[in-house]
Amino acid sequence: MADKIIKVAVAGNPNTGKTTLINAIAGTNLHVGNWPGVTLEKKEARFKYRDYEIHLIDLPGTYSLSNDTAEEKIAVEFLIKEKPDVVIDVVDSTNLERNLYLTVQLLELEAPLVVALNMWDEAKSKGIDIDVEKLEKLLCIRAVPTSAVKEEGIKELLDAVVEIYERKEKPKCVLHFEDQIEEHIKGLIDKIKEVQPILLDLYPARYLALSLIEGNVFFIDISLNNEIQKYVQNVREEIEKLYHKDPVTFIVEERYSIIISIYEQVVKKHVVKSVDITFLLDKVFLHKLFGLPIFFLLMWILFEFTFELSSPYVDWLDETLSSFIAPLTAQLLSSLGASEWLQSFVSEGIIGGVGFVLVFVPVLFFLYVFMAFLEGSGYMARAAFLMDRFMSVLGLSGKSFIPMIIGFGCNVPAVYATRTLENPKEKILTVLMIPFMSCGARLTVYAFFVTIFFTQHKTAVIMSLYLLGIAVAVIVAFILQKVYFKSQSLPFILELPPYRLPTVRFILRNAWIKTRAFLYEAGTFILATSVVIWFLLHFPVGVKKTEDSVFGHISKAIAPVFEPLGFGNWQAAGALMSGFVAKEVVIATMGNIYAGEVIQETEEEKIDIKEKLVQMGTGFLQANVEAGKKLLSIFGIDLAGGEEEEEFEKTLLDTVKNAFTPLTAFSFLVFLLLYTPCMATVFAIKQELGSWKWAGISVVISFTSAWIVAFVVYHLGRLVF
Amino acid sequence: MKLSEAEKGKRYRICSLKFPPHMKRKLLELGLFPGQEIEIVQDAPFGGPVKIKVKDYCLALRRSEAENIEIEEKNGR
Numbered sequence: 033m034a035d036k037i038i039k040v041a042v043a044g045n046p047n048t049g050k051t052t053l054i055n056a057i058a059g060t061n062l063h064v065g066n067w068p069g070v071t072l073e074k075k076e077a078r079f080k081y082r083d084y085e086i087h088l089i090d091l092p093g094t095y096s097l098s099n100d101t102a103e104e105k106i107a108v109e110f111l112i113k114e115k116p117d118v119v120i121d122v123v124d125s126t127n128l129e130r131n132l133y134l135t136v137q138l139l140e141l142e143a144p145l146v147v148a149l150n151m152w153d154e155a156k157s158k159g160i161d162i163d164v165e166k167l168e169k170l171l172c173i174r175a176v177p178t179s180a181v182k183e184e185g186i187k188e189l190l191d192a193v194v195e196i197y198e199r200k201e202k203p204k205c206v207l208h209f210e211d212q213i214e215e216h217i218k219g220l221i222d223k224i225k226e227v228q229p230i231l232l233d234l235y236p237a238r239y240l241a242l243s244l245i246e247g248n249v250f251f252i253d254i255s256l257n258n259e260i261q262k263y264v265q266n267v268r269e270e271i272e273k274l275y276h277k278d279p280v281t282f283i284v285e286e287r288y289s290i291i292i293s294i295y296e297q298v299v300k301k302h303v304v305k306s307v308d309i310t311f312l313l314d315k316v317f318l319h320k321l322f323g324l325p326i327f328f329l330l331m332w333i334l335f336e337f338t339f340e341l342s343s344p345y346v347d348w349l350d351e352t353l354s355s356f357i358a359p360l361t362a363q364l365l366s367s368l369g370a371s372e373w374l375q376s377f378v379s380e381g382i383i384g385g386v387g388f389v390l391v392f393v394p395v396l397f398f399l400y401v402f403m404a405f406l407e408g409s410g411y412m413a414r415a416a417f418l419m420d421r422f423m424s425v426l427g428l429s430g431k432s433f434i435p436m437i438i439g440f441g442c443n444v445p446a447v448y449a450t451r452t453l454e455n456p457k458e459k460i461l462t463v464l465m466i467p468f469m470s471c472g473a474r475l476t477v478y479a480f481f482v483t484i485f486f487t488q489h490k491t492a493v494i495m496s497l498y499l500l501g502i503a504v505a506v507i508v509a510f511i512l513q514k515v516y517f518k519s520q521s522l523p524f525i526l527e528l529p530p531y532r533l534p535t536v537r538f539i540l541r542n543a544w545i546k547t548r549a550f551l552y553e554a555g556t557f558i559l560a561t562s563v564v565i566w567f568l569l570h571f572p573v574g575v576k577k578t579e580d581s582v583f584g585h586i587s588k589a590i591a592p593v594f595e596p597l598g599f600g601n602w603q604a605a606g607a608l609m610s611g612f613v614a615k616e617v618v619i620a621t622m623g624n625i626y627a628g629e630v631i632q633e634t635e636e637e638k639i640d641i642k643e644k645l646v647q648m649g650t651g652f653l654q655a656n657v658e659a660g661k662k663l664l665s666i667f668g669i670d671l672a673g674g675e676e677e678e679e680f681e682k683t684l685l686d687t688v689k690n691a692f693t694p695l696t697a698f699s700f701l702v703f704l705l706l707y708t709p710c711m712a713t714v715f716a717i718k719q720e721l722g723s724w725k726w727a728g729i730s731v732v733i734s735f736t737s738a739w740i741v742a743f744v745v746y747h748l749g750r751l752v753f
Numbered sequence: 754m755k756l757s758e759a760e761k762g763k764r765y766r767i768c769s770l771k772f773p774p775h776m777k778r779k780l781l782e783l784g785l786f787p788g789q790e791i792e793i794v795q796d797a798p799f800g801g802p803v804k805i806k807v808k809d810y811c812l813a814l815r816r817s818e819a820e821n822i823e824i825e826e827k828n829g830r
């Protein structure tokens with residue numbers, strides 16, 4: 033016997049615990065955060081309950097159903113078009129008054145409501161008493177106290193859902209406004225019935241009438257009959273005449289006056305002698321003098337945490353792949369009689385590509401852990417609060433600062449970190465600025481060049497590159513503002529939620545879901561690009577020198593583009609081409625190209641699997657120890673020992689020294705800084721902004737600005753020196 | 754007077770909002786309608802946003818936005 037399917041939509045204000053609740057109900061892994069508006073996509077969970085199959089859909093958090101922001105459009109359209117069997121309205125019990133605004137609008141939409149009075153635990157400890165039965169009576173709904181983090185009230189909530197689903201008749205319970213306006217509403221509905229009754233089949237009557245009067249018709253996709261428009265205009269004028277208020281203000285106030293009367297009947301506050309932790313913490317974290325230093329300290333810890341802690345694992349993965357898995361497969365293939373070409377393809381093209389994907393995993397995981405903590409605790413909103421003044425100069429809001437900081441470590445997680453920006457314009461602009469933040473991988477190239485050309489001014493040169501990146505980002509942002517976004521500054525309304533201590537499970541689950549998503553989606557793309565590059569390097573079959581490969585030919589073909597920048601040789605062009613795959617491989621490619629070495633350097637050494645396995649195991653343990661030491665050193669306890677100087681091959685140093693002058697080397701570095709960071713970033717942009725169009729635009733912007741700036745630098749340099 | 758001129762920690766009442774329709778609706782729906790009690794709790798450094806308390810929650814607004822909210826002192830308490 034097939035179970036009955038109940039389609040349930042979960043609606044509610046941002047930050048009321050919708051996602052946590054769905055997690056608690058269905059036990060599925062969904063994204064959870066403490067940042068208003070985290071859930072932009074619709075997310076689903078399916079499970080069995082009693083004799084029913086329940087389909088849950090997580091709607092984006094909204095404060096109301098009448099603005100036409102992306103979130104509200106999604107929510108309204110879903111509720112109107114998909115007609116869920118039951119709507120769970122998750123409200124924050126500690127903030128009932130504002131939360132009920134959405135509830136009232138949901139009732140106007142005739143949604144079959146179950147109100148989850150979430151955060152019940154918090155309400156209790158704050159001495160807030162809610163008369164649940166009375167609330168149910170006044171609103172003609174079911175209401176159930178829940179505590180999503182403690183997984184309390186879940187069963188009762190689901191029983192209420194089933195009860196509403198099985199209920200035979202709809203309760204008629206209209207929340208009445210003032211008599212005069214009620215007459216107008218009734219009149220308008222009658223008019224619609226008379227001249228365009230189809231509207232009433234499509235939309236709930238009261239919601240439709242009120243929306244028309246308020247003038248928000250974003251959800252109506254058929255053109256309105258003239259008579260209706262005239263009628264609406266009349267009502268609006270009538271309201272202004274009678275109440276000396278614009279219709280929107282009037283109707284919002286009407287809703288709130290109903291809410292306030294309900295609130296006063298239902299909620300009782302006891303004075304509890306307890307400290308308001310949020311108030312106290314904000315005194316510190318938002319302090320006029322100390323707020324910013326504390327924020328920068330936290331950012332520094334975030335940065336160290338992410339990149340230092342992950343680096344031992346990155347090294348371990350790298351080592352395991354390159355000195356164990358890759359040679360082992362090559363050996364295996366050769367024992368099976370595979371050609372050298374195939375061996376190289378599998379061990380370098382495929383396993384190498386897998387390596388490019390895997391090295392991001394530890395970085396992303398650690399970053400997501402920290403971000404989940406910042407979001408879950410409520411600090412993220414404070415960071416936005418503190419940085420807003422500075423970012424507003426660029427037409428952005430404070431929320432866009434954190435992704436940019438992360439960009440200095442690695443652009444890929446930085447792009448993913450823009451998930452927390454709900455305004456699309458701001459998000460696009462931030463994502464387009466991120467590639468100019470000089471990431472850690474680019475530093476390896478700078479380090480190589482400065483040891484050759486700028487031994488006296490290493491730090492100054494590297495610093496100047498970082499600053500140049502920021503400057504270009506700012507200029508690009510300004511231009512985009514003027515040209516594309518027409519420079520209207522964004523409204524800034526940010527809820528500052530109470531501080532909450534997120535659970536470890538919340539954080540780890542959160543970090544893992546996101547890392548897994550990266551592996552699945554970006555993984556294939558990065559792997560594919562790496563395979564393509566491998567083919568370019570190894571075609572035609574049997575090619576011995578990079579120069580003669582397809583890669584070499586392409587490099588030669590594009591080299592003239594760089595002529596005006598001072599480095600028009602095919603070797604430099606080839607290095608830049610490989611830099612598109614990942615900046616980490618630029619130096620290695622240069623080694624290949626300049627030293628004119630043969631491409632394959634297969635080590636003919638026998639691999640002892642057992643010994644290697646042991647090495648792999650101890651290596652992982654060592655990585656843990658390393659990470660532990662680094663964790664301590666972040667907090668000032670230095671066990672990690674000094675930094676080791678990087679060693680470069682002598683022959684490579686010499687050839688590069690002859691191929692560049694200090695000026696052309698600097699011009700090369702400028703170009704390297706500014707052009708597309710890597711294919712992983714390009715894919716991240718595509719994912720976050722949802723289309724290849726923006727990824728393409730980013731690539732174009734990066735290349736043009738790289739070319740222009742390097743050109744200017746080179747020619748200015750020639751004048752000066 | 755304007756919300757941006759309010760004294761910290763003192764309670765006020767909203768008189769009117771001077772915003773373009775879209776923004777005004779948003780603020781109204783968040784509960785910032787005329788007559789509502791409002792309080793500035795904290796402000797950010799260098800003329801950054803202000804943290805205000807309305808109903809049972811806290812909200813951050815830019816100073817330039819706070820300038821468009823007319824308030825009056827809450828008397829009789």
Ligand SMILES: Nc1nc2c(ncn2[C@@H]2O[C@H](COP(=O)(O)OP(=O)(O)OP(=O)(O)O)[C@@H](O)[C@H]2O)c(=O)[nH]1
Binds near residue numbers: 407532
């Ligand atoms: N004390 C307490 N905290 C809760 C409860 N439910 C959720 N939280 C916390 O509230 C925060 C926000 O939860 P989310 O589930 O991300 O909220 P949401 O409604 O999905 O938020 P958006 O997707 O941003 O709209 C998290 O830190 C949760 O741990 C609860 O019942 N009690």
Ligand SMILES: [Mg+2]
Binds near residue numbers: 064
């Ligand atoms: Mg959510």
